[in-house]
Every structure is written in structure tokens, then in C-alpha cells.
Amino acid sequence: MMYTALVSNLIFPLQERFKQHRSVSVRRQMEQSQYWPEARLRELQLERLRNLLQRVQAKVPYYRDLFRELGFEPLRDLQSLDDLRRLPLTDKATIRQAGERMKAEDAVGLARFNTGGSSGEPLIFFIGKERVSHDVAAKWRATRWWGVDIGDPEIVVWGSPIELGAQDRMRAWRDRVMRTRLLPAFEMSGPKLDGFVDAIRARRPRMLFGYPSALSHIARHARGKGQRMDDLGVKVAFVTSERLYDEQRQQIEQTFGCPVANGYGGRDAGFIAHQCPEGGMHITAEDIIVETIGADGQPVARGTPGEIVVTHLATGDFPFIRYRTGDVGVLGTEPCRCGRGLPLLKEIQGRSTDFLVAQDGTVMHGLALIYILRDLPQVKAFKIVQESLQHTTVQVVLEGALDDALRGKIVAGFRARLGAGVDVTVEQVAQIAPEKSGKFRYVISKVAA
Template identity: 25%
Template sequence: MISIFDISLKLNGFPIKKAKAELNEIVNLSQEEYAVFLENKKEEIVDFHLQNNSFYANLVGNKTDLKWEDLPILNKQNLQKPLEERLSKGYSRKNIYVNKTSGSSGTPFVFAKDKYCHALTWTSIFMRFGWYKIDFNHSYQARFYGIPMDFIGYKKERFKDFLTHRFRFPVFDLSDEILEQFLQKFKTKKFDYINGYTSSIVLFAKYLEQKNILLNEICPTLKACFVTSEMLFQSDKKLLEKQFGIPIINEYGASELDLIAFENPNGEWQINAETLFVEILDENNKVLPYGEEGQIVITSLFNKAHPFIRYEIGDIGILDEKSTPQKPILKKLIGRTNDIAILPSGKKSPGLTFYYVTKSIVEDDGNVKEFIIKQTQLDRFEIEYVSDKALDNGQIQKIEKAISLYLESNLNFSFTRKTVLERSKSGKLKQFKSYL
């Protein structure tokens, strides 16, 4: 079979062969060589942007004798100005890769990568999927993603799917009738792997559980399932493993950067230290030691078209104590900084806390399929949920009791049963949202 994926990247001007060679070199560096490589790359990318990027040079200002920790923290607000004003000398829309972020953090913006940097992104994805014997040129993907709904955008995406050897299951409508159609496709197509948004893949697994069907029995070619873009809870991972009968791999990435962390075959969430440099900072932007929770700040070591240097992605996480510079391990991803609930007592809680609390109770009988939580006032929360039958008083009291135990008492909740939950334009489900 011809390598359509590689060929399409080459035709679009991405030097994939050169990128594969360089990535291979980086992966095979000794610990000492890697330390030198990392320091050189950090220095090189900062010097490049100070000399060739007026947007970045203005941000840094005219400080002399700059140390790494003195460099400004870039955030999404800094980047919300026309792309042309942020590009480095020698780069224009003609010779770069341009895209926009999904805006799941509430702040979408347009970004750019130079073609070599983007080729490295793909090479790093190839390598990690290769850990599970998945080859983008030949393996057939079942893709659980959104899709543009306008005619041209839709056709373009379908054609891209055809070229890149994947079949797309759009995630905007996940009613039982649609999930049944998905199931029929798995009976007739020889998929090698599943890739897509966590919430929609979990919903499909719940449907299989209801019907008492194991996916790898009706589609024995399946080797692995990769979930992305939304939190994967331990209980959901167990459900997926049980209903699919294949390894479930957790990935964490950002379109403007690269794959950030990817579960390796030892079950560790390994950070991509080949093309990125990841730091965890406290609220004063001081670097925290391994094991402590803080803001995730990322530097793209190769992107010359556009600076992503000490870029605050908007997530909170912890690096494992056993991390090394060459092999950092993400111990925990706690969620987005803008998904924090502020309670009447002044206590701050990640929105995920509610999710864990309610999830543990509604999971019992599999009645509730999905839910989202909205904070409308300091002490008021709305829970919208999709279920076979409405929650009864007993279940609601149980949830309220658990919430006062985990969070605080005297919070008011309203529960609304829906037939379908609102997803973002890209098809992601935002599990907690504060309207304060």
C-alpha cells in the first residue's frame, strides 16, 4: 500500500523525511547529550524570536542579561491580535501552517507553525502511535470527532478522511439510533483503532454495555483506542477497557503546540520532551518542584514562525516526582484554570470536584448517560443531564449530601433532564462552566 499520509504531507511542503531523521536523533541522545540539546534549543529559539519577531521582542522589552526565568509568560490574551503582527521575519501565510485553536478554554485564536515545526509535530505523533503498532499510512481509524456543517467544509473534511485512511463518526448527535448506526459500521469495517473525544467514546461504550456487546468481538481487527481533548476518569477508563477489550490510551495535546503527553505502554503519561519544554509554575510564575500542583507552561522548541515561549496553556497539572528532564511524566492533569468554582465561603474548587461527586453516585445503575454542571451564582448550580429516567429524590439527596461533604453546605442545586446536551462547535462537551 502506498504511504498516502506521508505523500500528502510532502506535497503540502512539510519536510517529513528530515523531521523523522531529527526526531530519531533526539530520542537516542544520552542523558548528558539531552541536557545540552535542551539548553541549546531554549537559547536558540529565544534568540531567534528576539531578533526576528517584533511582537515577542516588544513583550520581552529591553532587558539585558536575560535569564530563562525572567522571560515573560505568554498567554492567550497576548495572542489575540492579528496573526500578521505576530509572525517572524521571512514568514507569511504563503510558507506556514495556519490553524485556529478550538476555544475550549473560552479564548480561541489563530496560530501559525513553520512547515518544519509542523512536520516534527506529525513525526512525534507517528512515533507515539507506533508504540501501539499503529501506522498512519496503513492503519484504519474510527474517528469520533466534530465535522464542519457547511457544505464545502464538510466535503473537504470527508475528502481529508479518505486520504488519511479514517472513517468519521460525527459526535453532535449521540442518540441511541445514531449509536446503533455506529455499531453497524464496526460490524462491517475493519478498523485498526479508535481516536477521538473522550465523552463521545464513553457514551458509545455505555451503549454497548446496555446491549451487552463487546466491541472487539464484532470488530476483531481493533488494536487500541486513543482518547483526547477531555478528561478521562478512572471509572470511564475501566468501562472502555471492559466494553472494547483493547488498550485505552490517554493523550493530552494542544493544536497550537503538539502532543503534550501520551500514555506509554507502561501506563505512564509521558511528556513530549523532544519538541516541547514543559514547566509547572506557581501563581508568582516561579518554577515548582516535581510533585507540586501549578500552571502548565510550555515552550515550543522548534516553532520559528510564531513564538510559543513559556506559554501558559490554561491547564493545571502536576509532574511526577520520578520525572527527569529527558522523560518528564505527567502525574495528574487537574483541568482548566477557568473551570474553577468560587464558593460562598471564598473556597475555590476545580469544577471537576463536582463532576467526581455527582459521577460517583449517578454511575451506579448506568441510568444517567452524561451531564454538565453550570455555576450561575455563588451558591447556585444547575445540573443538566441525559438519562433513561429522571433522577428520584433519593438520588438527588445523595448528591447534595456528597457535595456538602466534599465542598461545603448550603449550596443550591437544580436538576434538569435533557434529551441532548449542548456541545461546542467542535463537538467537545464542556463539563463544568462558571457564569460568574
């Protein structure tokens, strides 16, 4: 505990000061504002939104021209958060087309990033020091909700080329000081999983961090080998970047003997929401305005599923304003029992490409097919790809061989939901390959929902 306090209170703050990040002061402010009532948080959002829109009008060529075309003046026309809807939605294509015109003319020290591109062409974008400071602070605050802190021993199971390409001497030294070890999530073969289990047992981490698919794979492998993992003192497993399924949560919790804390966000959209010990997925309201919209682009009521759209209030150097995430979620209607005033994401249903379309036009979540496969004891892993309304492919990893009876069950179950005329191809494979980012995607639909 003494070493953790040294890292959290001295070493990490010194690092952030050296990088010209305001993460420490921002986190302290957030730990106060998290208990504000939602009305006061909305006042803060409106103030910060006015500042953001004034800055992008003055310094960002794309928005300067857009506001001129719309006749939009932030001070005059932004009287409430609802007025944000006067601005058009943006998406990856908008940002790609704008190119350099999306950068603030006075921005310095921007870092280049890109999304993983698992659902299409990657997005290249830029992040300034203000954005980094706020994202780090938001994640740090959420970490501390669970009684752990920077400097506690940590295992990170991740597949981002950015992290995995940064293992130079300085990064290795930093990880040793911070007591963090990174395990690459790209390959989940038997020997690799043996090594991961050994590394976790040797480290005895206080916290785990990674993709839910990766941590559940490790947990399942350890239990299959009869290797106990709940005696290591792991206090919490943080998961993010993929949909967290109930069986994954159960697998991780039972194997490691700790709760699972779900997080939601992305490199592009920012640190959007994180789960507290009472179970609420709290939106980082000090930094991010979340809207949910229907297929017509209009807002839907709280409690109703819609596409998640974010405005990140710390992106004056490279704006993300009314940015379509492609994810479908539900805003909460009730406060959390923890007492925080931060609004809630009641549910994150997954990416729009995680939804399938039946031949009759019915839109359904991928879980409709996932449960068919999960109910078959022979199926160890799978991937579903809806190629078109007429054709769906299923890859399965099996205990034993794929026989006609099993193939028939899968095909019949899929046709019962997608349509009797759908061609269902079932392929047995040795293992399911992850995406380039290291993530696993159980369902991909190439049909517009």
C-alpha cells in the same frame, strides 16, 4: 501489513514531501533521541531555545520590542533553561493584542487556525511548515509505540470544524488511501450511535482515535445494545483533547478489548505528551519545554500541581513562548520503565475551569462533585456549571423522572462540599449538548480559582 508498509514508507512520505514538510526525517530523529538521558535532552532544548529566541528577536516585531524593553539578549542572557523565566508569561490575550506583530516578517505559507473556544473566546493563530512537521512527527512516533502505523485501518471520532469542513473530494480520496474514516462527534443520539457502532464493525479498525467522552459513549451504547465490539481486532484507542476519567478508560478498554493511550496537547500548544504502553505520559521534550507554575506565576517543584506552561521550539514563524495553557498538571519525578529518557507528566488534572471554589474559598477539583453523581444509578449523564459562589446548576440525564428524593440527594451532596448556603438548581434534560467543538465538558466553573 503490506499495505500499511506501503502507506507508511512511501505514500505518506510522498505527501509530506509535496507539502514541504520534514515530518519523516524529524520522526526518525525523534525515535533516536527518545532514548537519550534527560540531561542530554535538556542540552538539545537549550540549543533549540537559543535558536528560537534569536530568530524571534530578529524577525518577530512583538518579541523584538519586548527584548529591547527587557534588555534581553538571547546569546548573552540564556545560559540555562532556567533563564527562560526572565521572559514574561504569555496567554491568549497577549497573542490577540499582539495581532500581526506576532508573525515573523519572513514567514511564508502560514496556515490559519483557531482554538475551539469552549472555555471562552477562541484564539486565532498561525502555524508554519516547521511547526506542522514537528507536530506530525511527534504524533507519528507515539502512534508507533503501540504497534500501529499510518495506513492501518482507523476510525476517528472528532468534532473539530476544521476536520469536518474539509470533506472535499481530495480529502475523501486521501482518507480512503490512508484507510481513515471520520465520524462526527457533534451528536450522540441513539440513531447516531447505532450508526457509529455499525461503521466501526464494518471497518474493523486497528486503532480508534477521538475524545474520551465520545468513545466511551459509543462503548456504553454498544454494551447496552448487547453488541460485542471486542472481536474486531482493535489494537489501541487513542484519546485526547479532554480529561480522561478512570471510568471512561475502563469502559473503552472493556468494550473494545484494547488498551487506551492518553494524549495531551492542543492546536495552540502543540503535541505536548503521550502515553506509552508502560503507562508513562512522555513529554515531547525535543520540541516542547514544559513548566508548571503556581498562582503567583512562579515555578513549582516536580510532583506539585501547577498550571502547565509550554514553549514550543518549532514556532519561529508564530511563537508560543511561555504560553499558559490553563491546564493544571504535575510533572513526574521518576523515569518510566520503558527506558525512554523523555520526561513525564505524572498527572493532568484538567483545566483551571474544571476546579470549583467553595463558599469558604476552598478550591477543589470537579471530581468532588462528579463522584456524587456517579454514585447515583439513575444518573446516565450530567453537566455541572458553577455560575457563582452562590449558585451552581446541574443538568442530568436520568433513567426515569427526577423526583424530590433524588433532587434532595444531589442538592445535599453538593452543599456538603460547596457550602450550606449555595443555591443548587437541578434540571432534567433529554441529553447533554456538546460544546461547539464537539467536546463534552462535565464541569465548568465561572469562579476564578
